Amino acid sequence: AGVDLIVLETFYNLDEIKIALKAVKENSNLPVFTSMSFDESLKTIYGISPEKAVEELFREGADGVGANCGSGPELLYQVLSRMRAITDAPLLVEPNAGIPYLENNKVIYPTTPQEMAEYAGKFVQLKVNIIGGCCGTTPEHIKAIAQVVKRV
Numbered sequence: 001a002g003v004d005l006i007v008l009e010t011f012y013n014l015d016e017i018k019i020a021l022k023a024v025k026e027n028s029n030l031p032v033f034t035s036m037s038f039d040e041s042l043k044t045i046y047g048i049s050p051e052k053a054v055e056e057l058f059r060e061g062a063d064g065v066g067a068n069c070g071s072g073p074e075l076l077y078q079v080l081s082r083m084r085a086i087t088d089a090p091l092l093v094e095p096n097a098g099i100p101y102l103e104n105n106k107v108i109y110p111t112t113p114q115e116m117a118e119y120a121g122k123f124v125q126l127k128v129n130i131i132g133g134c135c136g137t138t139p140e141h142i143k144a145i146a147q148v149v150k151r152v
Helices: 016-025 052-061 073-084 113-124 139-150
Strands: 005-009 032-036 063-067 092-093 101-103 107-108
Touching: 005 016, 016 052, 032 052, 032 092, 032 107, 052 063, 052 073, 063 073, 073 092, 073 113, 113 139
Parallel strands: 005 032, 032 063, 063 092
Antiparallel strands: 101 107
């Protein structure tokens, strides 16, 4: 058992994630993956594009780069496609189970396990190295993703 790697996730600002990356690299020999959150503009709320994230974070020593949270698998597929277009290095994706909404005072995430599994297949085709889930992801979502990934 033990720790295989460290994931720094849900960052919006490059300066902040670079500080975290430097701190981990100075204190651990484990691989470090960095992950930023992107919105419908396909940028972080600080205006960082997927391409800029990839370029800067690999230059700073990240072992992998990716995207998580913020939106569902459809949008993160676009983000990861742009990342993959400029690098063959390891990538990570952890989408939310869609954009949540309230129904009878309960938070609902609309993306089904089957839809997450469908996108897992698309992420596999993009050669994304780590595929998971973020907010709203249930054990059923992870099971569906794992079934797709195991076939590869």
